[in-house]
Amino acid sequence: MAQDQDVPEADRLDGAPHPRMAxxxxGQSAAETAFLDAYRGGRFPHxxxxxxxxxxxxxxxAYRAARFVLAHPDQRSPDVREARDLATPPGSAVARRVAALAHTSLFxxxxxxxLEKKSMPSQIPVDLVRKAVSFFGSTAGEGGWRVCIVDCAEDLNVQGANALLKVIEEPPPKSLFLIVSHMPGRLLPTIRSRCRLLGFRTLRPADIGRAVRSAPMDEGEAPDAALIDRAAALADGSVRGAYKLMDEGLLAIVEHVRAALDRLPALDWKDAHAIAEGLAGKANDAAYxxxxxxxFAWLGEQTAARAGEGARRLAPLAEVWDKVARxxxxxxxYNLxxxxxxLTLFSDLSDALRASRAA
Structure with a gap:
């Protein structure tokens, strides 16, 4: 069913184009090459x-791979053999239909x-997964292929995951499942065992900047190049993170907080009070x-940097992580x-970093 442009989408970040439009x-050439080589090979995982x-x-x-497979259903065709990547012309019929979610061979x-509750559910309903099962049980798709994208697996409840497992276990010919997962290790072992894992790495700031600049934008003024570079540098390897920082006010907050954290264990209380004042009150929810x-991103970096330095140095950071989260x-x-x-967080982080270095 085609997507209504006015309906919110759970898998789209505000201010950013939907992934199917890109x-x-x-920055993910290794994953792309692995998929393309498998598609050209004799044994292509379903x-x-x-x-x-x-x-x-x-x-x-996922959408890029779906477009390629739907546009090139013959795995042995010259177009597939000679392809250097999974690119499909944006103006092609397949690309336009996938962008509109109007391709009958894509689910x-x-x-x-x-629409009734005017809200976004926290989970994917099991009935929708069962519709996917019915989709694969119908007649063959256009060109023989049918593609299902699951975005994302973490939104499935137990019933939904089991329903997905059922169709993965007994797939009809020329079926392709592309399951997006932020934490593959938490998926059902039975699902993992029936899928090939394709790994995606965090991106370099230069890659993030290129991704943002190359993305299709809505009408209006394009983001400032300097703002993109600043956001990319603080995006923790994620294009999504960069889009969230494509706001001068929020970006300034991240830069201010990062500068204060990077000075630890030295703690400038005047600066910490200034940060705290800027985050108080409901009007500053986004900033907070x-x-x-x-x-948390900074603390994760500190923990990763000391991963090979022994348990004694890691212990203070693990303890403060739990304390900060709590x-x-x-x-x-409790709206405290x-x-x-x-102020408490900065003090605790300072103590923990000092204890880690002294261990």
Whole structure:
């Protein structure tokens, strides 16, 4: 069914184009080459887990691969043998129909806007997965292929995952499943065992910048080049992260918080108070959420950097991670003072970093 342009989409970030609209895939050539080689080969897996961090191109790849397979159903054709990548002309009939979700051989499993409740459900309903089962049980698709994109596997409940497993276990000929997963290790072992895992890496800032610049934009002024570069540098390897920072105010907050964190264990209390004041109150919800995400990203970097230095150096960071998570959760749950939280977090992080270095 074609997508109504006015209906919110769970798999689209505000201010960014939907992955199915992107014609370019940046920084994931290894994954693309592996898929293309398999498609040209004699034994092509019918189910793939596209695994890796959120926002690095997995969904973009899924639609790109779907377009290629639907446009080139003969795996032994000269077009397939000579292809250097999975690109399909944006103006082609297949590309236009996939962009509109109007291709009869493509089925997308994702959370869908509830028109009656005017809300987005937190999970993919099992009935939608069962429709996918029926889709594969129908007559062969155009050119023989039928493609199902699941975006993402983490949104499936137990019933939905079991329903998906059922059709993966007994797929009809020329069936292709592209399952987007941010945490492949948490999928049902029975699903993992029936799929080929295709890994996607975090992106370099230069790749992120290229991805943002190459993406189709809505009418209006294009983002400033300098703003894109600043956002890419702080996006934690994710295009999605860069889009979330494509706001001068939020980007300034990330830069301010990162600068304060990078000075730890030295703690500038005047600066910490300035950060805390800027995050207080409901009017600053977006700034507060961005700052918390920045703190967790920084803490993750510190933990990864010391992964090979032994348990004694890792212990203070693991302990403060749990403490920070608990403090944030309690503040959000009981609507506690964010200013006090921020000051406590900086103090705890300073102590933990000092203890880690001394261990």
């Amino acid at each position: 014609s370019a895939l940046v 189910a793939w887990i596209l695994g890796g961090p959120e926002g690095v191109g997995k969904a973009t790849f 997308v499993v994702r959370r869908q806007w509830n 959420e961005t700052a918390v995400e920045t703190i 403090s944030v959760r309690e503040t959000d749950t 003072d964010r200013r006090a939280l921020v």
